[in-house]
Amino acid sequence: MTEAMSNLEAPPMSRRVLLNALLSGSVGVVVVGALYPVVKYFIPPSAGGTGEGVIAQDALGRPIRVSELLATHAATDRVLAQGLKGDPTYIVIDNGAVANYGLNAVCTHLGCVVPWNAGENLFKCPCHGSQYAANGKVIRGPAPRSLELVSVTVDGDNIRFSPWQGPDFREA
Known part of the structure; x- marks a missing residue:
């Protein structure tokens, strides 16, 4: 019997x-599916594009012309555009x-759009009272930072926005 069992x-x-x-495999797929959004959250999105920027547009999506802008606004005005x-x-x-x-007109405190107050020559946030100087530097909180800078170039009769490169000139 032991021989018979050993042959089996x-x-x-x-x-x-x-x-x-x-x-x-199914556990692995579930784990990867659960971790993907967490990992994606911690990796900042790229700015994308070629770095040439975008043409400034008005509220209706039409390009803002430099000649019209300078003809219709004061010498020290701030004009809102799509950036x-x-x-x-x-x-x-x-x-x-x-x-x-x-x-950038978005308040650094809670994301409200900060209107320009030409009479007082400053930006005043309507949400929590933050105030910014004419160059966007925060002068009264609770905003933790100054308004974000955007590089502006005049391209013919168009205005082009691109990400700010270099140090913040307002911190000097």
């Missing part, structure tokens, strides 16, 4: 191996010309 070998466990592989990623962005008119920087 256990059958290969192909079903068990297959089921273990299926179970391991990078569609964010509201101020075009700064300085001494009758378009300045080389613009200001």
Whole structure:
């Protein structure tokens, strides 16, 4: 009987191996599916594009013309436009010309759009009272930072916004 038992070998466990592989694979898919959004949350999105920027547009999506802008606004005005990623962005008119920087109009405290108050020559946030100087530097909180800078170039009769490169000139 011992000889007969020794001749009998256990059958290969192909079903068990297959089921273990299926179970391991399905658990792996669930784990990867659950971790993907977490990992994506911690990796900042790229700015994208070629770095050439976008043409400044008015509220209706029409390009803002430099000649019309300077003819219809004061020499030290701030004009709201659609900027990078569609964010509201101020075009700064300085001494009758378009300045080389613009200001993202989104408050750095809670994300409200900050209107320009020409009478007081500053930006006042309607949500929590933050105030910014004419160049966007925070002068009264609770906003933790100044308004974000945007690089502005005049391209013919168009105004082009691109991400700000370099140090913040307001911190000097």
